[in-house]
Amino acid sequence: MENMIQVVHLTKIYSGQVMAVRDVSFSVGEGETFGLLGPNGAGKTTIIMILTTLLKPTSGTARVAGIDVRENPYGVRLKLGYVSQDLAVDDNLTGWDNLYLQANFYHLPKNIIKKKCAEVLRLVGLEKRADDLVETYSGGMRKRLDLAAGLLHEPRALFLDEPTLGLDVQTRQQIWKYIEFLRSEKKMTVLLTTHYMEEAEKLCDRAAIIDRGEIKAIDAPDRLKEAIGGDLITISFSPGEEEKQEKALKAIEELPFVNGIESRQKNYVLLVKNSEKAIPSLFQVLNETGVKVENLNLKKPTLADVYLHFTGQELRDESWSKEQAIKSAAMRKRIRG
């Protein structure tokens, strides 16, 4: 597989102070769907903006379809489609006019513009609303229109920055369907950023975990999960009996299939290989020590656990307050200018 996107030792420092991207390297093969996974402010958008020629890197190189973004930005622009997280559609135009404009910005031949616009409108299910002003559209419809605009010229590489940010569940699933369609039917290379674990898990062939501008791990979501070292069994003991509990934990630690124990609040989390087979032996040990178990829970690791594993912190901004989110968005805008 040839590399459609190649990033080597990329670093971006804003106004000589804020290091948003720190020596990042990765490559995305042709036809691959690749995710950059991390919280707001991790540097995902900065990487996309460098790849789409909207920002110049401080150092390092980035290539799209073999073309260097610094040496030939115009050539790169011809190859790429870009859908930002901003819902960048013009409210004062109709849906059709938005697409018509985009088609002309990409210099599509006159005779196919109509056909292409109708085609992408059909794909995102907006053909009936095409002649309405976009200001009458819902957020989800705007996002679909924006995505349609990014597909008009059939780019070789499509960059999606937080494609489902702030969308309801139904629209999110629609968008996922389109992205899957692009991969399976159009063989398009897609680079997307997200802080939704589910999204990365569902869509990406490979994902990079990025934290404070650095890539911590790159692999297929399943392999990333394997890297954790097993399934997670959470045990909580009945209160009291500290002595028995300690004894039990010691015994558990010695079991061959247990890869580690971690205490989280009042619970203990065991990393276990082949958990289905391990559970009977685990119970046996617990019975022998006579400790009372209040709760036991077996969980296959998710990317959220993977994230925690690699960065030492939870991917937490889904639970942010609105004010925090606005503040951080405003801050990022200021930094990028």
Next chain:
Amino acid sequence: MTWFADIYFVFWREMKRYFAHKTRIVTAVFQPLVWLVLLGSAMSGMVGGSMAKDLSEAENYLQFMTPGIMVMTALFSGMFSGNSLIWDRRIGFLNKMLAAPISRTTIPTGKVAAAAIQSMIQMVIIAAIATALGVRFTSGPLGLVLMVLIAGLFCCGISAISLSFAVFIKTPEGLHPILNFLSMPLLFTSNAIFPRAFMPGWLQGISAVNPMTYAVTPMRVLALEGWRWESVMPGLVFTLFFAAAACYLLSWVFGQHIR
């Protein structure tokens, strides 16, 4: 060729936006009309008679004021065109255009052209209403066309200055005070509303370097005196240079600071 096509589509978008909200056109025309009708009528009463004729070389003040109000329309339209860049940046549309394979300079050029055409549409409406109020243009319909063109050129210059500010200033709250700070002094130190003969010496001095004066003067000659090329040419040429210089500044600033 694609360069012109790209400018055309930037321009096309601005015009579509303009016509999508007819109320915006009405309000844009309404403000200068208020000036023309209310101020014009009141001033006509105040400076009526022979004194007005001596100083302003017009039959009445309304006649004198119409070209000035047309340039004022160009001034306001041009000043506000910086908004569109700020707005585009805010909604992410600027980045969308910048990620597209179009030349950087086409974006400001298309916006300047749209501002000029929009102001010219407003001026035609104002001229029509002025005609209904009894104003006559001595140089006839062709003279009116040239008047609108001169004011359109002036609008290009002002629009380019406004957009140049908008390259650096990222919020409407930041841009508006600057534009207000510029537009009122430009208006009142020019001969758009009052004849230069009314002004004290120091104000006449300022007026003589105000680009707005150079747009108003040839237009007023066309409106009041007719085809006197020797009086039209200096202002026309100056306005042409003013517009060209401002557009050059804009494309330079845009190229330097928006990548």
